[in-house]
Amino acid sequence: MIENSNAELPIENLSLSGTRACDSSLNxxxxxxxxxxxxxxxxxxxxxxxxxVSSFVECLNGLQEVELRTCRTIVDRVLLKLAENCKSLTSLLVYDGGSKEGLLQFISLSRCNLLKVDLRLPLDLDNNHLLAMAENFNGLSTLRLQSCCLITGEGLKTLAVAMSNGLEELALIHCDVVKREPGLLATLGQNLRRLRKLDLSHNAMLVDKELISMLVSCNNLSELNLRGCKRLSNVAVVSMFKSCKHLESVDIRACCGIEVEAIRVICSEFSSVETDTERAA
Structure with missing residues (x-):
């Protein structure tokens, strides 16, 4: 009886898990x-x-945010329908299950003004996708990439140049390219001077020199996540506060090389910021 109802549900946020192709109730x-x-x-x-499927297409018109987690069997279809029928999408997340061709087709065909892209696709994201994003998604303000093994510095540099005037948040989490290509972070920093949030967490081989070379150019950072960067030392912390005067949040959990002395520096810097803010108020 409910399935025959034409009533419209006042639902703006919908989360589903484990749906199947044979689920007629989804209509x-x-x-x-x-x-x-x-x-x-x-x-x-x-x-x-x-x-x-036809009913699904009809509900895409006003979508602003889509998250696809471990949906390999349907990700191509959903992305294609989004590209064809949704112009309002501003945020896309795809984790653990994608398709190189399907994702590339979405990036190339999409007519929406995406502001945020968050991808965790170890074997399904490569430079072709980055180059397509540089051409079609240059309005992005947030780009988050996790465990993306196939991308290279060339793709990231092209992307950074294209998004130099708008990107405010960048995450390269557990990305091999950070350790494979010395000097990459310095180049990214020089192109992305408007960054306010930077996440390089779980890059266990990241060293002081590479981080410092990027932070020198990123003077507007307010948030920095370095969790799990085990090779960083006290030197990185000192340089961090010399270059980044607007830091409000720093995550150095599981950074074994950063000692108590550096923690004191962080506490002192943040105490100073809080005091100055109180005086201004």
Whole structure:
């Protein structure tokens, strides 16, 4: 009886897990959700039967945020439907399950003004995707890449040049390219001077020299995440505060090479910032 109802649900955020291609009940759900702004799909193998697919397309029109986590069997279809039917999308997250061709097609065909892209695709993201983003997504303000093994410095440099005037947040989490290509971070820093948030966490081989060479150019940083960067030392911390005068948040958990003396420097710097703020107030 419910499935035959034409009632529209006032739902803006929808999160589904474990859906299958044979789920006919999804037809009613998609048909009833015309006000969706955020859609999360986790470990999903389908978006419903044949009738459900057309209803799914109808609810994409106003979507602003989409998250696809471990949805390898449907990611191509969903991305293609988004590219064809959604102009309002501003944020896309795809983790653990993608398709090189499907993702490249989405980037090339999409007509939306994406502001945030967050990808964890170890074997499904390469330089072709970065070059396509540099051409079509130059309005990005946030780019987060995790465990992306196939990208190289060439792709990242091209991307940095294209996004030099707008990118405010960059994450290269557990990305081999950071250790493979000395000097890469320095080049990124020189091109991305408007960065306010930088996440280089879990790059265990990142050394002081490489980090410092980037921070020299990133004078506007307010947040810096270095969690799990085991080879950094006290030298990096001292340089951090010399270059970045606007830091408000620093994460150095699991940084074994940073000692108590450097922690005191951080505490002292943040205490000074708080005192100056109180005086201004």
């Amino acid at each position: 009613w759900l998609w048909r009833s959700c015309k006000k969706l702004k955020r859609l999360q799909l986790r470990s999903c193998e389908g978006i419903g039967d044949t009738a459900s």
